Amino acid sequence: MIELYHIWKQYQKPHWAIADVSLEINTGDFCFITGPSGSGKTTLLRIIFREILPTEGQILIDGVNILKIPDHKIYKLRRLMGIVFQDFRLMFHQSVFANVAISLQITGLPDKEIRRRVFNSLRQVNLHHKMWEYPSRLSYGEQQRVAIARAIVNHPKILLADEPTGNLDPELAYEIMTIFKEINDQGATVIIGSHDRELIRHFGHKIFFLQTGKIIGQEVKP
């Protein structure tokens, strides 16, 4: 369970990127954070995986206050998560395989197992035939799928995705969401920042509406 209590975030005075956001996301939820550009979706996701710290407020994940985790132990939290960044954050001088495998290399899995899981992940995003290519040779949409494969390869308990379908055509976007739904069906909590109304309408189970850093509405579908 992810609980956010009165989260405030200010990058620059006097504007608040996030203003008093409190929300609860249950284990196994498939939820969207939506809102117009600049509403604070990315900031909120970055706070949840502790890339940045909130100016005020507390965040509990399964009862643990993640803001109190010392820096050198933050890797434990991150290993529970799979993250799809809006800017993909790929290592451009390494192959697609190496980019996806990094999430598993850090855990010390046997090479054979790493190869198997990386191949499966890439097959899920329909990119297994480009395993040995370099990201710079891939299209924008393909790079995005590499980022998705990396996020799902370690079977995360929490999957965070920031605009994961932003550069994909509708069919592929639908397929990617189906993959996320499969991961969700296996027990993972999925949180997606998106403004794609069509997808949200189709897949959204719990939806938080964000505007100028504030939650202005919440919808839970049965």
Added chain:
Amino acid sequence: MIFRQLKYLLQSAGHNLWNFRGRNLISVLIISFSFLVIGIFLALSNNLTYLGEQLSNNLAISFFLKQNLPAKEVEEIRQAILDSTLVDNVVYVSQSEALSRFTANFPELKEIVANLDSNPFPPSLEARLKDKSVTLAAITAFIDHIKRLPGVVDVQFNQDWVEKMESLSRIVQAIGFFLGVILILASFFIISNVVRLNVFARKNEIEIQRLVGATNTFIRIPFLVEGFVLGLAGSLLSIFILFLLIKIFPVYIGQTLGAAEQLLALRPLSLEQMIWLVVGGALTGTLGSASSVSKFLRV
């Protein structure tokens, strides 16, 4: 699991060294030039130390004796000189031998000497020192000891030259040490900045590793290995260039400098000095890397 990770990290370091070979080659060259300057000073200092030692060792010490000293006493003094561990051999030079040497060396003064009533040259014992490194302090102590023996009236020893050479060697060593410390510090900053540029170029990669849950150690190890390899390669290259310089340098300067060539010659580094340079290179590379990468581990 640890071995698997270690294998991966070493592979990763090798991969990065190869992938960024252009940048790494420049780093190696910068490191090697820094260490080359230190090496040249060591080689110059080695040469002056060697010359000083040679000069002390090749000098003969003449102990002048009282005239008409009984043979028994001369023998006692000779024995006392020979008892010293510094002395290789002793030769007795009689008054007439001293005179004939003088006339041979200075034939133009032959007539002046011939006009004298008596032979002015005292008999002497000439001690030649053993051919090994002997300090000036040891020689001085030995001379003082012999000088006090009855029958010995004076000592001739080119102490000035030895002292000058020794102090020159000390000055060069001091300058070498002073510059060495500055150069080592400068090298450290140059190397750590070169490594920092390498690390900075890959900060994106470090950030990604942090965000997917890599530990700081996991991120750090490949960089440390790379820093170690670059430092090691740089210092080894500097030793190789120094070796070439030692071989080529005399050929170029021999003609122009004449006698000064001996002073400016480079003498090869000792094994110990080479080991220090290599260890210094590897250590500087590793520490430079460690200090640089730490700055990017706060994501």
